[in-house]
Amino acid sequence: MKVIFVGAGPGDPDLLTVKAQNLLRKTKFCIYAGSLINPAVLDNLPEDCRKIDSARISLDETIELFKEGQQAEIDVVRLHSGDPSIYGAIGEQIRALADLGIDYEVIPGVSSFQASAAAVGVELTAPELSQTIILTRTKGRTPMPEAQDLDKLAQTRSTLCLFLSVHKLEEISQQLSKYYGEDCPVAVVYRASWPDQKIVRGTLASIAQTVKAAQIKKTAMIIVGDALRDEETLSKLYDASFSHGYRKGTPI
Ligand SMILES: C[S@@+](CC[C@H](N)C(=O)[O-])C[C@H]1O[C@@H](n2cnc3c(N)ncnc32)[C@H](O)[C@@H]1O
Structure with a gap:
């Protein structure tokens, strides 16, 4: 018997991995994060599967439910939204499993930051503008380590993907403006890949008002950075004059 942490992806059931879908179709016991998982993903579970909303x-x-699975010798699928390794609280569950001597496995999923970038249709690592993506959040009831304060991260001018933070957008925009400039582009994606997905674009100066008008208060990704600028920058990888292991460049 083992516990399998599975990434359910951002919402659209077509964004489940094939491995996750194959597993869900034969699952007998599933604990799922009901607040963020699209019921259409759960449609993959057999009718007689025991389902518990975490x-x-x-x-x-x-x-206790893991222990029940252990006693009954039934694998337990623990379904988390997006990718389980990002704000999935799997660490504490893994430690408990180690104490109980229960094996576990993790099946990755498409994260909401990836689905949001796809919805906006942008490259987060635009050449010369940003080559670093920071996945972070603002402090809430969960405090932030001091060295990872938004002011410190903003000094790198990396592309920022902010989880769990849309309710503080006004404060965040003001804070980030000091480093990115008020005209820095921002995209906010509500429920990326769900049928009711909303995309709001603006600048650090305008975004808080636009998102308020769109009545987005939760389940949204904030993407900030120069990579969202509509600027022509070219990669080295596909530069005709650039040689690499798979292609000889033509000098210009
Ligand atoms: C507890 S975290 C889970 C993140 C998840 N593990 C992932 O990889 O996407 C919940 C936060 O993820 C973001 N989120 C989750 N699903 C989303 C979606 N479909 N669209 C936009 N943001 C989403 C929101 O910021 C939400 O507050």
Whole structure:
């Protein structure tokens, strides 16, 4: 028996990995993060699968359910939204499994930051503008380590993908303007890949108002950075004059 942490992807069931879909189709016991997982993903589970929404239970109760799976010798699928390694709280579950001597496996998923970039139709690592992506959040009830304060991260002018933060967009925009400039482009994607997906674009100066008008208060990704600028920069990889292991460049 083992526990399998599975990435459910951002919402659209077609964005499940083939491995996740094959597994879900034969799952007998599934604990899923109901607040963020599209019910259409759960349609892959067999009718007789035991399904428990983790939004309604504590960590201790989740561990009790793992123990039940262990006693019944049934694998337990623990379905998390997006990719389980990002704000999925799997670390604490893994430690509990180690104490119980239960094996586990992780099947990755498409994260919401990737689905949001796809929805906006941008490259987050635009040559010469940004070659670094920072996945972060603002502090809420979960404090941020001091060295990872948004002011410090902003000094790198990397592309920022902010999870769990849209309710603080006004404060964030003001804070980031000091480093990125008020005209820096921002995209906010609500429920990327869901049928009711919304995309709002603006600048650090305008975005808070536009997002408020669109009534987006949760389940949204904030993407900030120069990579969203509509500027022509070219990669070295596909530069005709650039030689690399797979292609000899033609001198110009
Ligand atoms: C607890 S975190 C889970 C992140 C998830 N593990 C992932 O990789 O996307 C929840 C936050 O992820 C973001 N999120 C999750 N699903 C989203 C979606 N479909 N569209 C936009 N943002 C989403 C939101 O910022 C939300 O507040």
